Amino acid sequence: MPETKAAPIASPWGPVRGRAQQRALKREAVLRTAAQLFNEKGYAASTLDEVAERLGVSKPTVYYYVDSKDAILLECVRAGLEMLQRAIREVDARGGRAIDKLDAAMRAYVDIVTQDFGMLIIRVGEESLPADARQKVRRMKAGLDMEFRELIRQGIAEGSIVPCDPRLAAFTLAGALSWIGRWYRPDGGLDPTEIADHCIGVLMRGLSRESVAVPEPAPRPLPAPRRAPRRRTA
Numbered sequence: 737m738p739e740t741k742a743a744p745i746a747s748p749w750g751p752v753r754g755r756a757q758q759r760a761l762k763r764e765a766v767l768r769t770a771a772q773l774f775n776e777k778g779y780a781a782s783t784l785d786e787v788a789e790r791l792g793v794s795k796p797t798v799y800y801y802v803d804s805k806d807a808i809l810l811e812c813v814r815a816g817l818e819m820l821q822r823a824i825r826e827v828d829a830r831g832g833r834a835i836d837k838l839d840a841a842m843r844a845y846v847d848i849v850t851q852d853f854g855m856l857i858i859r860v861g862e863e864s865l866p867a868d869a870r871q872k873v874r875r876m877k878a879g880l881d882m883e884f885r886e887l888i889r890q891g892i893a894e895g896s897i898v899p900c901d902p903r904l905a906a907f908t909l910a911g912a913l914s915w916i917g918r919w920y921r922p923d924g925g926l927d928p929t930e931i932a933d934h935c936i937g938v939l940m941r942g943l944s945r946e947s948v949a950v951p952e953p954a955p956r957p958l959p960a961p962r963r964a965p966r967r968r969t970a
Contacts, residue, residue: 763801765791770805771812771852779809779864809860810869816853817876820845824883834891839936841887842913846932849917858917881906912939 769790773782784805788795802808823844827837848854862873884906891897916931926934 759801766798766801767808767812767815768852770802770808771856774809774812775852775855775859779805779860784808806864806866806869809856810865810873812853812856813860813862813865813873814876816848816851816855816857817873817880819848819851819854820857821876821880821883823848824880824887828883828887833896834887834894835896838884838887838891838897838909839940841884842909842936842939843929843932845910845913846916846935847928849914850920850922850928850931855917855920858914881910884910909939 766787770782770784770787773786773790782805784798785795787808788798791798802811824841827840827844830837830840849858862870865873885902888897888900888902888905892899892902912935916935920928920931
C-alpha cells in the first residue's frame with residue numbers, strides 16, 4: 737500500500753494560553769501526530785523520536801504528555817472508538833426510521849475511519865497492545881457492534897429493513913465500512929462523503945438489477961436440556 741500522508745498537526749507550542757488548555761492542546765497534538773505516523777509507517781516501525789521531530793520538540797517533552805508508545809496507541813484507539821460510539825448514539829437519539837438512522841450511522845462511521853484516530857483502529861488494530869489493553873478495546877468494539885445490531889433490529893421490527901440475522905448483518909456492514917480506513921488516501925480521487933455515498937449505496941441496495949429473494953434466517957434450535965448427574969450408590 738502506498739504511504740498515506742495526512743496534513744501535519746499545527747504545533748500548539750506557541751503563544752501562551754491557560755495552563756490547563758495549553759496542556760490539553762499539546763497532549764492532543766502528540767496523540768494526533770503519533771496516530772498519523774502509525775498510520776503511515778506502521779506501529780512497529782514508528783518511534784517517539786519521529787513524533788518529537790514532527791512537532792519540533794524534544795523527546796523528553798513528548799514523554800511529559802504520554803507515558804510510553806503503548807500508552808499513545810491505547811489512547812488513540814480509545815479515542816477513535818469513542819468517536820464511533822458517540823456518533824452512532826447521537827444518530828439513534830435523533831429518532832426517525834431505523835433505516836434512516838442506520839444510513840446516518842454508516843455515514844458517520846465512514847467519516848471517522850478516514851480520520852487519524854479512526855483510521856488507526858483499522859490500520860494498526862489491537863494486536864500491538866498489551867493483553868490488558870486489548871481486553872478494554874475488545875469490550876468497546878463489542879459495544880459498538882451492539883449499537884449496529886440494535887438499529888438493525890429496530891428496522892426489522894418496523895418493516896424498513898428486510899428480515900435478516902442482525903448479528904451477521906452488523907458484521908457485514910462494519911467490516912465493509914472499516915476496510916475503507918485501510919485503503920483510503922487523503923490525496924485520492926474521492927473525498928469521504930463521495931466514498932460513503934458509493935459504498936453505502938452498494939450495501940443498502942446491492943448490485944443486482946433483478947429482485948433477489950433474501951431467505952429469512954432459519955430459527956436456531958434450542959440447546960438440549962442438561963441431564964442431572966446420576967448419584968452414585970454405595
